[in-house]
Amino acid sequence: MLFRVNDLHVSYGNIRAVRGVSFEVDEGEIVTLIGANGAGKSTILNTIAGLLRPDAGEIVYNGVDLVPLDAHQVVQLGLALVPEGRRIFGNLTVYENLRLAGFQLGADELNKRIRRAFERFPRLEERRAQLGDTLSGGEQQMLAVARALVTGGKFMLLDEPSMGLAPILVQDIFEMLREINAQGTTVLLVEQNAHMALKIAARAYVLETGEIKLSGASTDLVRNPEVQKAYLGG
Amino acid sequence: MDATFIQQFFNALQLGSLYALIALGYTMVYGVLLLINFAHGDIFMFGAFMGVLGSWVFGWGFVPTLILSMLATALLGVTVERVAYKPLRAASRLSAVITALAVGLLLENGMLALTGADPRKYPDDFFATQVYQIGSVSISTVKLLVIILAFALFVALFLFVRRTKWGMAMRAISYDKFAVPLMGVSQDRIISLTFAIGTGLGAAAGILWGVAYPASLDTYMGMLVGWKAFIAAVVGGIGDIRGAVIGGMILGFVEIFVPYWGQGIGVSSTWRDPVAFALLLIILVIRPTGIFGVARRQKV
Numbered sequence: 001m002l003f004r005v006n007d008l009h010v011s012y013g014n015i016r017a018v019r020g021v022s023f024e025v026d027e028g029e030i031v032t033l034i035g036a037n038g039a040g041k042s043t044i045l046n047t048i049a050g051l052l053r054p055d056a057g058e059i060v061y062n063g064v065d066l067v068p069l070d071a072h073q074v075v076q077l078g079l080a081l082v083p084e085g086r087r088i089f090g091n092l093t094v095y096e097n098l099r100l101a102g103f104q105l106g107a108d109e110l111n112k113r114i115r116r117a118f119e120r121f122p123r124l125e126e127r128r129a130q131l132g133d134t135l136s137g138g139e140q141q142m143l144a145v146a147r148a149l150v151t152g153g154k155f156m157l158l159d160e161p162s163m164g165l166a167p168i169l170v171q172d173i174f175e176m177l178r179e180i181n182a183q184g185t186t187v188l189l190v191e192q193n194a195h196m197a198l199k200i201a202a203r204a205y206v207l208e209t210g211e212i213k214l215s216g217a218s219t220d221l222v223r224n225p226e227v228q229k230a231y232l233g234g
Numbered sequence: 235m236d237a238t239f240i241q242q243f244f245n246a247l248q249l250g251s252l253y254a255l256i257a258l259g260y261t262m263v264y265g266v267l268l269l270i271n272f273a274h275g276d277i278f279m280f281g282a283f284m285g286v287l288g289s290w291v292f293g294w295g296f297v298p299t300l301i302l303s304m305l306a307t308a309l310l311g312v313t314v315e316r317v318a319y320k321p322l323r324a325a326s327r328l329s330a331v332i333t334a335l336a337v338g339l340l341l342e343n344g345m346l347a348l349t350g351a352d353p354r355k356y357p358d359d360f361f362a363t364q365v366y367q368i369g370s371v372s373i374s375t376v377k378l379l380v381i382i383l384a385f386a387l388f389v390a391l392f393l394f395v396r397r398t399k400w401g402m403a404m405r406a407i408s409y410d411k412f413a414v415p416l417m418g419v420s421q422d423r424i425i426s427l428t429f430a431i432g433t434g435l436g437a438a439a440g441i442l443w444g445v446a447y448p449a450s451l452d453t454y455m456g457m458l459v460g461w462k463a464f465i466a467a468v469v470g471g472i473g474d475i476r477g478a479v480i481g482g483m484i485l486g487f488v489e490i491f492v493p494y495w496g497q498g499i500g501v502s503s504t505w506r507d508p509v510a511f512a513l514l515l516i517i518l519v520i521r522p523t524g525i526f527g528v529a530r531r532q533k534v
Binding site: 049051052056071072075076080081083087088089090091092096099100101103104129147151 | 399402403406408409410412413415416417418419420421496
């Protein structure tokens with residue numbers, strides 16, 4: 001097993017946002033966590049990335065316990081989080097955003113990864129000297145993903161990549177995730193857009209108020225009446 | 235243009251360079267932490283007094299003393315951040331500001347207790363000055379030293395912040411702290427580096443101040459100069475390093491040229507500070523975020 005979360009508890013002060021969540025991601029998979037706003041999805045991702053400290057539980061990646069690590073150390077292991085709202089650096093150029101994403105890399109590896117990112121997103125190369133703030137929402141999402149490819153690239157965590165994007169762009173983003181996955185990046189996807197997420201993920205976990213209510217193959221969950229009612233507008 | 239004007243121009247450039255060097259320390263720290271480091275004026279004083287240590291106690295010349303002072307002061311700056319500010323990063327802004335004021339008082343009075351109240355100056359041969367006569371304009375090597383060294387430091391800093399990955403990380407932190415660790419950047423390290431550079435520049439200003447204005451070294455020298463440099467940083471747009479340089483220069487020019495022109499129309503030179511600050515207030519009324527400042531987006 002590449003990645004495993006076991007009985008994770010996270011709280012903000014008195015509010016227990018995540019209550020005993022366990023799940024697994026195998027190498028090469030796309031796994032999704034779906035759930036409504038406030039279900040604890042982002043909290044889980046931010047905790048995995050080292051931005052939050054859990055109250056209890058295990059987070060194990062490639063046999064390494066991530067819980068005691070800081071965010072910049074987690075990155076070294078090959079995990080990269082594409083945060084909610086993209087969070088690209090608007091005062092840095094496209095190139096500088098990617099350059100910073102490879103902060104820990106040597107010059108050769110850095111240039112190789114940036115070149116690969118530009119090959120994947122030619123639009124970003126056209127805009128390489130433009131400030132992040134001047135990009136459109138779709139381009140910013142591309143940059144956020146490109147940045148994660150430069151930083152880690154082995155295991156990518158995405159927090160609501162479809163948020164705020166036009167439906168046509170959402171299609172593009174999910175298509176791109178599928179391609180990135182096909183090239184060997186394992187993906188953990190958190191989404192409110194359950195419809196799209198279940199389409200590209202092999203397996204899914206349904207999160208409700210900090211607990212996992214359902215899990216299984218996406219094809220089964222899509223047919224589950226509960227899921228249809230709550231998340232697929234059926 | 236008459237000779238006095240040109241001479242005043244160089245005086246203003248010298249004073250402006252010094253304010254700018256100090257203002258950079260305020261603005262860089264504000265950029266990464268949103269903290270006004272009110273101890274920075276006293277950091278400048280500490281730098282000047284490290285010059286006293288280097289020149290009188292060790293008997294060193296200008297260059298080794300400057301390096302000693304910049305390194306020692308950078309170490310002080312990093313230590314102050316670690317000990318006094320870091321534990322308050324999650325606390326209210328007010329707690330950090332009050333702590334900064336307290337650190338300043340500690341430095342002032344600590345240095346007073348250590349070195350006594352007599353004003354000091356550097357040895358006469360610390361920086362051998364020469365006066366060049368170009369036509370009817372005379373310029374001292376001290377003035378050239380201050381101006382050239384300050385500009386060299388500005389350029390080095392600009393290149394550092396623009397071109398290196400550490401500079402990019404500093405700019406990134408000032409834009410969005412949250413995402414910086416996700417790039418594999420240790421935020422603590424970048425903050426330490428920022429303090430080291432900001433306080434190191436303040437130390438350079440301290441040494442140059444002592445060379446440019448002899449017999450002005452006392453343990454409270456950082457108070458007024460520090461406030462003025464802080465205001466220069468705000469006028470330039472706090473958080474922006476170009477703004478600190480421009481703000482420092484504006485203040486330097488106003489302080490020199492108000493009495494110079496005021497003389498001609500019978501205004502006493504005691505009006506220097508009121509006029510200078512009124513002008514700065516006007517700039518802030520027109521541009522509340524300072525010349526280069528942009529309104530910060532409130533992140534939710």
